[in-house]
Amino acid sequence: MRGVYLPGGRRVDLREVPDPEPGPGQVVVGMRASTICGSDLRAIYREHLGEGPEAYQDVVGGHEPCGQVLAVGAGVERIRAGDRVVVYHISGCGQCDECRRGYQISCTSPRRAAYGWQRDGGHADLLLAEERDLVPLPDGLTFLDGACVACGFATAYEALCRVALAGGEQVLVTGLGPVGLATGMLASAMGSPWVVGTDPSPERRALARDLGAVDVAVEGDDGELQDLLGDGAEVTVDCSGAGVAQLTALRHTRRHGRCALVGEGGTLTVDVSEVLIHRQLTVHGSWVAPTWRMAELLERLARWDLHPERVVTDRFALDDAARAYEVADAGARGKVAIVRD
Missing domain, CATH: 3.90.180.10 (Medium-chain alcohol dehydrogenases, catalytic domain)
Structure with missing residues (x-):
């Protein structure tokens, strides 16, 4: 072979x-x-x-x-x-x-x-x-669907489950590579009415919008995000693995909100008191998914026809x-x- x-x-x-x-x-x-x-x-x-x-x-x-x-x-x-x-x-x-x-x-x-x-x-x-x-692999899904779930979509789903995304909550996704696209698509399927994505690449922002993975895709400066999210999103997920985007996710998480760090790599420097403690954030490190969660996701994807x-x-x-x-x-x-x- x-x-x-x-x-x-x-x-x-x-x-x-x-x-x-x-x-x-x-x-x-x-x-x-x-x-x-x-x-x-x-x-x-x-x-x-x-x-x-x-x-x-x-x-x-x-x-x-x-x-x-x-x-x-x-x-x-x-x-x-x-x-x-x-x-x-x-x-x-x-x-x-x-x-x-x-x-x-x-x-x-x-x-x-x-x-x-x-x-x-x-x-x-x-x-x-x-x-x-x-x-x-459920009958309603293709082999290519399954390959996308084997790591990327399962990783995104685990992060959204860790932060306990509830219907009606806004979501901010930093980094619109494949895992970021998966996070946006799954967040919508799980009931988020408003998903905002950020990425420095105009090509990736355009792709995210074309796929319907996010409602809005922007470069991600503080002014843009404040205009879009006001006090911040209840749930944020960093999929970039870049320190600047990780900090963006944290800074634009609403008070008492939840943030999941998914993207590998990067060095994050953060004012712990100002950004985390005083705003009482919950931060999750999320690394892939367990086997049972992957099976759950596959079943739901077939049910959602996603x-x-x-x-x-x-x-x-x-x-x-x-x-x-x-x-x-x-x-x-x-x-x-x-x-x-």
């Missing part, structure tokens, strides 16, 4: 590698869609900066896979050949407290391995996965993976996907 490797320095290698065989508790998934995440660009594609959970181990890339099960190993009970599945992109030990809560993302065992980082991921023809890492693939602006074949990464790295488009027929 073919697999995409990311050696750093903005290089992409397409290699021929052996087809995987399922062992006990494992399945082989035929890949149908695998999208590119900002963390892939930041910590693998550009240069290998990661340590710990972000340490790339020269494996097939792609941690947002979705496909159809082709073969199952001994002891597999829940999943059958032919099932359509989303792959939860971290395979945890299954025994630590975080895993038992469904948060394999925070697994504390040295056996923790993320698909596309420490074990082979979805930029390939086939993927070897643990049965416990698979979430059924298709995450709307945020995908560019689709490439596996042979064109290098071009796919170039487009994603330029930062002017929506989600970029590698798809198979």
